[in-house]
Amino acid sequence: MKDNDADPIWLGVAYGGLAFGALAVAAPKAFSRMYGLKGDGNLRAIIRLWGTRTAVLSGIALSVTDAATRRRLALAIAGMDVADAALTLTAGPDVPAHTRVLGAATSAAFAGVTGYWVSQQD
Numbered sequence: 001m002k003d004n005d006a007d008p009i010w011l012g013v014a015y016g017g018l019a020f021g022a023l024a025v026a027a028p029k030a031f032s033r034m035y036g037l038k039g040d041g042n043l044r045a046i047i048r049l050w051g052t053r054t055a056v057l058s059g060i061a062l063s064v065t066d067a068a069t070r071r072r073l074a075l076a077i078a079g080m081d082v083a084d085a086a087l088t089l090t091a092g093p094d095v096p097a098h099t100r101v102l103g104a105a106t107s108a109a110f111a112g113v114t115g116y117w118v119s120q121q122d
Contacts (some may be wrong), residue, residue, distance in 0.1 A: 009117045010061075010070070013110065017058035017077075024051025036099045067121070074118050081111035 024031045028047040032039030039047065057077055064070045089104035 007117075009113065009120075010074070013114050013117065014058045014061040017054050017110065018062070021051040021053070021055030021058060024048060025055060026051075035102055036096055071118060071121050074114050078111045078114040078118065081107045081114065085111060 024047050028044035028051070029039060031047050031051070032043060037043060057073075057080075061070070061073055061077065064073055085104040085107035088107060089100050091100050091103075
């Protein structure tokens with residue numbers, strides 16, 4: 001892959017993260033309902049923080065044109081997604097099981113696709 005080319009998998013993960021993060025920032029109530037949570041103001045604030053982080057990292061991912069930098073960034077993002085999945089799955093019993101599973105599955109899916117993309121690079 002040339003330094004300034006991005007393939008469909010990379011673009012899909014980056015745009016997907018951007019959209020997911022933007023949804024969390026713009027509509028935290030809808031986001032919490034999507035995961036089966038009854039979000040109070042505190043939870044909505046944390047959802048927005050997570051969404052901001054996700055959207056910013058995805059925006060950075062879209063702006064990177066150097067292949068080596070893109071690969072390093074992808075590894076960091078995949079690692080963050082693995083950590084998010086593990087932390088979500090092992091959240092306490094006060095978090096509904098279906099919420100833990102769905103949240104962990106979402107993060108694991110992003111990590112898996114990103115990891116796959118990294119494995120396909122030179």
